[in-house]
Amino acid sequence: MSSLNPWSQGILNLIRRLNNFRSGQLVSQCTPFLVDGIPVGTISPYVLPHLEKHTDVFKLVRNDDGGIGHVTLDSNLQTFEQRTKKVDDVMQEFRRKDLFLTLKGWRDEMYAVSRSFYEKPLLKVERSAACLLGVIQYGVHLNGYYKNDKGDLYMWVGRRSLTKQTYPGMLDQVVAGGISCGMGVKETLVKECAEEASIPENLANQAIPCGTVSYCLDNERGIFPELQFVYDLVLPTDFIPTPNDKEVSEFYCWPINKVKEMIVTDEFKPNCALVILDFLIRHGVISADTEQYYTDFVSGCHQTPLDQW
Amino acid sequence: MSSLNPWSQGILNLIRRLNNFRSGQLVSQCTPFLVDGIPVGTISPYVLPHLEKHTDVFKLVRNDDGGIGHVTLDSNLQTFEQRTKKVDDVMQEFRRKDLFLTLKGWRDEMYAVSRSFYEKPLLKVERSAACLLGVIQYGVHLNGYYKNDKGDLYMWVGRRSLTKQTYPGMLDQVVAGGISCGMGVKETLVKECAEEASIPENLANQAIPCGTVSYCLDNERGIFPELQFVYDLVLPTDFIPTPNDKEVSEFYCWPINKVKEMIVTDEFKPNCALVILDFLIRHGVISADTEQYYTDFVSGCHQTPLDQW
Numbered sequence: 203m204s205s206l207n208p209w210s211q212g213i214l215n216l217i218r219r220l221n222n223f224r225s226g227q228l229v230s231q232c233t234p235f236l237v238d239g240i241p242v243g244t245i246s247p248y249v250l251p252h253l254e255k256h257t258d259v260f261k262l263v264r265n266d267d268g269g270i271g272h273v274t275l276d277s278n279l280q281t282f283e284q285r286t287k288k289v290d291d292v293m294q295e296f297r298r299k300d301l302f303l304t305l306k307g308w309r310d311e312m313y314a315v316s317r318s319f320y321e322k323p324l325l326k327v328e329r330s331a332a333c334l335l336g337v338i339q340y341g342v343h344l345n346g347y348y349k350n351d352k353g354d355l356y357m358w359v360g361r362r363s364l365t366k367q368t369y370p371g372m373l374d375q376v377v378a379g380g381i382s383c384g385m386g387v388k389e390t391l392v393k394e395c396a397e398e399a400s401i402p403e404n405l406a407n408q409a410i411p412c413g414t415v416s417y418c419l420d421n422e423r424g425i426f427p428e429l430q431f432v433y434d435l436v437l438p439t440d441f442i443p444t445p446n447d448k449e450v451s452e453f454y455c456w457p458i459n460k461v462k463e464m465i466v467t468d469e470f471k472p473n474c475a476l477v478i479l480d481f482l483i484r485h486g487v488i489s490a491d492t493e494q495y496y497t498d499f500v501s502g503c504h505q506t507p508l509d510q511w
Numbered sequence: 512m513s514s515l516n517p518w519s520q521g522i523l524n525l526i527r528r529l530n531n532f533r534s535g536q537l538v539s540q541c542t543p544f545l546v547d548g549i550p551v552g553t554i555s556p557y558v559l560p561h562l563e564k565h566t567d568v569f570k571l572v573r574n575d576d577g578g579i580g581h582v583t584l585d586s587n588l589q590t591f592e593q594r595t596k597k598v599d600d601v602m603q604e605f606r607r608k609d610l611f612l613t614l615k616g617w618r619d620e621m622y623a624v625s626r627s628f629y630e631k632p633l634l635k636v637e638r639s640a641a642c643l644l645g646v647i648q649y650g651v652h653l654n655g656y657y658k659n660d661k662g663d664l665y666m667w668v669g670r671r672s673l674t675k676q677t678y679p680g681m682l683d684q685v686v687a688g689g690i691s692c693g694m695g696v697k698e699t700l701v702k703e704c705a706e707e708a709s710i711p712e713n714l715a716n717q718a719i720p721c722g723t724v725s726y727c728l729d730n731e732r733g734i735f736p737e738l739q740f741v742y743d744l745v746l747p748t749d750f751i752p753t754p755n756d757k758e759v760s761e762f763y764c765w766p767i768n769k770v771k772e773m774i775v776t777d778e779f780k781p782n783c784a785l786v787i788l789d790f791l792i793r794h795g796v797i798s799a800d801t802e803q804y805y806t807d808f809v810s811g812c813h814q815t816p817l818d819q820w
Binding site for chain 1: 627628629695696697698719720721722723725738740742743792793794795797798799800803804805806807809810812813815
């Protein structure tokens with residue numbers, strides 16, 4: 203079909219932007235990062251020379267031809283605690299030396315590094331440093347919505363505060379957050395519901411898990427293979443979310459078609475726009491007959507965050 | 512985690528079975544099938560020698576090293592009609608000579624061959640012959656369900672009649688069918704609703720598109736890259752589907768947990784089980800916290816049906 207619907211084109215661009223890592227130049231220059239023989243990340247050529255200087259922590263394993271096969275941790279680091287401590291020491295030094303933009307946004311929040319979300323973590327790493335090791339970051343996003351008496355769908359959308367370290371001032375889900383090491387998915391969601399939007403626990407607990415969206419992007423901060431757990435929550439029509447911390451500046455309640463239009467604008471944080479695309483698909487807002495990229499949109503919500511070697 | 516939940520293991524096996532093509536030996540021996548320069552299928556080594564004998568229709572294009580690069584149609588076949596006619600002649604001859612098991616189930620139903628579902632077909636091919644060319648087959652599946660007053664979820668399930676050409680006697684969605692060339696997705700659904708389950712048009716039209724599931728399997732009949740459009744329909748609690756043709760022998764209405772248990776048994780047609788897995792994920796029947804393969808299940812519903820060369 204030759205007609206180029208601007209909205210559809212905008213969604214294809216969104217999917218491309220969120221998956222620029224695998225389609226770009228960088229991927230072929232990256233080195234797998236393994237811990238205890240398990241592939242957990244990917245290291246860019248901008249980071250590798252700095253890790254190389256810390257031979258007591260990071261080891262470069264060479265192929266038979268002398269090329270670098272992969273990066274791993276020193277074999278003396280056998281426990282979760284040892285690995286966490288030594289890797290953190292390196293990241294703290296990188297931070298002190300001001301080597302990486304991402305570490306300016308140091309979070310004092312630790313992310314698990316493991317084979318999969320459900321397996322025992324091999325170590326944990328400062329959130330802002332995860333993108334330097336290219337490890338998968340997990341989060342949880344909530345679609346807060348309701349239907350009025352006529353069946354019209356409305357969705358609550360948040361605007362990120364201007365003081366956020368990443369994507370300040372951009373549009374976002376009503377509630378979303380990264381999952382720290384040791385925290386459960388629903389547990390994180392309920393906590394963020396209280397903190398970001400004053401959604402009480404009994405209401406937050408009614409949120410329903412509806413799948414995931416996943417992608418892998420790189421930017422000036424690092425490499426971001428990410429997987430977001432998606433929840434839907436029907437909010438009472440008279441419930442008004444209010445910010446309870448400084449993460450969100452204000453909330454809007456929009457008809458779903460306005461939300462649909464907004465997700466192709468530069469105002470929306472891209473991964474939040476993808477979560478809404480998945481919502482639009484699941485709730486039948488997008489037609490399987492008339493949307494000529496329907497099948498691309500579905501697959502675009504479910505790209506592999508990190509390749510297995 | 513070391514605990515092997517039998518249900519979770521059964522679902523992983525289901526996903527593996529539905530994607531046995533890419534993980535198997537056959538894929539590396541297959542030859543891309545292009546029409547007008549557009550990759551549309553994949554030809555197995557069991558089929559290739561037979562196509563080779565029809566040099567007025569199929570052309571083997573060799574690489575510089577003399578190996579077969581891809582299969583295409585003769586350059587004299589420039590129109591949809593010409594391609595359709597000549598390819599059909601070959602398939603009819605294969606059928607007469609009884610060369611392929613799949614052609615014993617000749618359907619007299621034509622499937623579109625194109626770059627994507629939404630693009631103009633390059634030709635159409637007999638449904639039972641599509642797996643010999645490894646072209647993507649599209650279908651539509653309906654989850655027919657309701658919630659009782661307590662909020663308990665029930666789903667209608669069909670049993671395929673023993674006279675079906677494929678998967679006789681197995682459990683299936685309440686309504687499902689392949690999409691013939693020239694038919695729309697919803698149009699096919701409404702037609703199948705009437706034929707298979709006596710669901711009236713006004714009710715069938717309330718079905719909501721909820722995405723797709725996709726996979727690629729091979730078996731003794733051929734190669735099946737498939738994409739199923741998924742619809743949900745809330746059926747009135749007093750509505751009882753009844754067979755209107757000979758496709759379905761009977762219908763059952765089961766609590767969702769019974770349906771969940773049944774999809775890991777050999778009684779369920781595998782792709783229908785996958786459609787229900789997607790339903791269980793979207794409706795929060797599976798917990799993102801306790802299902803240790805949750806992320807694998809989501810990605811398992813959305814495998815690429817056919818690789819692009």
